[in-house]
Amino acid sequence: MIARYTQGGCAMEALRLLDRMVSDGFKPNTSYISSVLCASASLNNVLLGSNVHGLVIKTGVDGNIFISSALIDMYCKCGKPDEGRQVFDTTSEKNAVCWNAMVAGYSSNSRSNEAEELFKIMPGKDIISWNRLISGLVDNEDYEKIMSSGQMPDQTTFSSVLRACACFSSLEKGKNLHAW
Structure with a gap:
């Protein structure tokens, strides 16, 4: 439901549902975290995204390639490509999605030489x-x-x-x- 809300352009609804899940005692998993990061990017809410990044580090899923890709994408879409690059540089096993997210992130932030x-x-x-x-x-x-x-x-x-x-x-x- 959360992913579909986010993909359907209803990021606020996704966040409300996420908040309700946490209130009901659900623990975040990688799917949950990816969805929140996607919603943060959709809303251009870097504060929410960086809070989720803190949660990622606390829960120990910061090495997950899907989370790393979502973090890079979120930071870049929120106009913070340097923060995206920090995540990129600390990701030990980068896949094509990470590379493409970082190249696109630099490009979309008027940093074509770095891209x-x-x-x-x-x-x-x-x-x-x-x-x-x-x-x-x-x-x-x-x-x-x-x-x-x-x-x-x-x-x-x-x-x-x-x-x-x-x-x-x-x-x-x-x-x-x-x-x-």
Whole structure:
């Protein structure tokens, strides 16, 4: 229920239900914590998210990869990419979700140079990784960097790059992309 409320854009309802669960004596698990972090990000409530981070440390689930990914995402979506990076750096076994969350976090916070540097050392880049980087570059209007990425695009990539061509008023590059 909590996850569905959060995914459905009803973050406050999710938090009310979470509060009720705690009042009824339920102990938080990783699913609960992930849902609260997602709700915090949706509400742009870094205070709630950092309180949950404290709970994560107290309960000893801070090594959980799903929790780490949710923390990185929450901090970055709340405009605190440095805090997200601290979680990222202390996560011993990072998966693609952690890497992508951090790259997207830097990108969405107008720190495209840091996003690119992290992307360069990222193991196992895939199309999702490229799309996260490209989408952030489009959001920050770094159109020249997009055009020289050299990645084989999918539908999401094409959408982002065409948007960049339109913003850049680059008819020639847009025609080349259309032909591709």
